[in-house]
Amino acid sequence: MINSGSSWRSIIREGCREGMRRLESIVHGFLLRLPPETAHELGLLLLRMSPGRRVISDEALRVRTSFGVLNNPVGLAAGFDKTGRHLGSLEGLGFGYIVAGTVTRNPREGNRKPRIVRRREQEALVNAMGFPNPGIAKFLENVRRCRPRSTPLLISVSDEHLESLVECYILAQREAAAIEVNISSPNTPALRHYFEIETFRELASSLSQRKTRPTYLKLPPASSTDQKALIAKMLRAWWDAGFEGVTVVNTLPMEDPGLSTGVGGMSGRPLFGYMLEAVKMAWELTDGSLEINAVGGIFTGRDALTAIMNGATTIQIYTSLVYRGAGAVASILEELLEELRRSGFASITEVRGSSFRK
Ligand SMILES: Cc1cc2nc3c(=O)[nH]c(=O)nc-3n(C[C@H](O)[C@H](O)[C@H](O)COP(=O)(O)O)c2cc1C
Numbered sequence: 001m002i003n004s005g006s007s008w009r010s011i012i013r014e015g016c017r018e019g020m021r022r023l024e025s026i027v028h029g030f031l032l033r034l035p036p037e038t039a040h041e042l043g044l045l046l047l048r049m050s051p052g053r054r055v056i057s058d059e060a061l062r063v064r065t066s067f068g069v070l071n072n073p074v075g076l077a078a079g080f081d082k083t084g085r086h087l088g089s090l091e092g093l094g095f096g097y098i099v100a101g102t103v104t105r106n107p108r109e110g111n112r113k114p115r116i117v118r119r120r121e122q123e124a125l126v127n128a129m130g131f132p133n134p135g136i137a138k139f140l141e142n143v144r145r146c147r148p149r150s151t152p153l154l155i156s157v158s159d160e161h162l163e164s165l166v167e168c169y170i171l172a173q174r175e176a177a178a179i180e181v182n183i184s185s186p187n188t189p190a191l192r193h194y195f196e197i198e199t200f201r202e203l204a205s206s207l208s209q210r211k212t213r214p215t216y217l218k219l220p221p222a223s224s225t226d227q228k229a230l231i232a233k234m235l236r237a238w239w240d241a242g243f244e245g246v247t248v249v250n251t252l253p254m255e256d257p258g259l260s261t262g263v264g265g266m267s268g269r270p271l272f273g274y275m276l277e278a279v280k281m282a283w284e285l286t287d288g289s290l291e292i293n294a295v296g297g298i299f300t301g302r303d304a305l306t307a308i309m310n311g312a313t314t315i316q317i318y319t320s321l322v323y324r325g326a327g328a329v330a331s332i333l334e335e336l337l338e339e340l341r342r343s344g345f346a347s348i349t350e351v352r353g354s355s356f357r358k
Pocket residue numbers: 077078079080082101102116125127129131156182185218249250251266267268269271295296297298316317318319320
């Protein structure tokens with residue numbers, strides 16, 4: 001009796017799961033037909049109303065970082081929740097950690113719409129959001145109300161004025177497990193002064209004096225030898241100032257006539273090579289001592305494994321969540337477990353930097 005009862009229960013459970021998967025795939029297909037920002041807002045709303053999903057949990061996926069031991073290495077990249085209002089429901093997707101923001105000192109409207117374009121054939125997006133956000137005070141109020149229950153939260157801060165950036169940094173540290181400092185958004189030209197090495201050193205020094213949490217610098221992709229040399233200098237200065245790590249990379253500057261601004265930043269598949277190069281550079285420059293969050297074109301478990309083999313501590317996703325839908329995190333983790341087994345690794349910890357040991 002007990003056996004037949006439990007087998008019925010498992011058949012019903014599997015049936016419900018399959019039903020949910022089909023429903024999700026229909027909703028996802030529908031969202032991809034809407035204008036990108038409408039789809040984003042509606043997707044976040046639906047997420048709030050939908051029940052919990054399958055969460056992949058396995059000892060082999062656990063990762064140690066400066067802000068704690070994560071259940072898995074897949075983080076939500078900055079920019080997905082710029083308000084701090086959706087963190088509770090995003091947690092249900094099974095991330096190892098979540099980056100909220102980017103937030104600036106004062107509220108901003110961002111650029112005029114349209115400011116996101118899909119390039120479906122490339123599985124890419126080009127965005128020119130321009131930092132729309134409610135400002136640090138309101139943002140932190142939202143975070144206090146909607147914070148994830150058990151998933152570590154990072155807050156991404158930025159501002160073109162050094163004093164305002166430092167102020168955001170101080171305030172955000174009170175509510176977050178760690179901070180990401182974003183000076184690399186291509187849609188805010190006023191940030192470019194941080195790429196003068198002396199200004200950057202001043203920024204690193206000002207932040208290090210106020211540091212109470214692990215802090216990561218978000219860097220742009222490098223597309224020339226000069227840019228690579230500058231980024232290498234910044235990386236070293238960041239490391240010398242005593243920070244824990246970097247997040248590489250932000251979006252790649254790109255023209256697109258579909259944007260109100262005519263120019264934005266590209267994310268998704270085409271960014272993968274840039275991300276990998278930046279991860280390798282950060283590993284090599286610091287002999288693997290710096291923590292590296294890899295972001296850019298990671299769509300599959302195989303992509304994640306490649307980034308980690310080349311030095312990443314964790315990975316983050318944004319665009320693959322748009323193209324693969326709400327089940328993306330669980331799918332990437334299942335694929336990653338499969339890749340671990342196939343490559344003979346016992347855990348993620350064993351994988352990090354393994355391509356440099358051959
Ligand atoms: C619509 C959109 C908005 C973004 N906003 C931010 C942001 O506010 N701060 C930030 O550091 N990165 C932002 N990003 C960049 C992502 O965090 C990530 O670095 C980039 O998209 C590459 O990852 P992906 O290929 O997985 O999307 C944004 C990306 C997109 C597509």
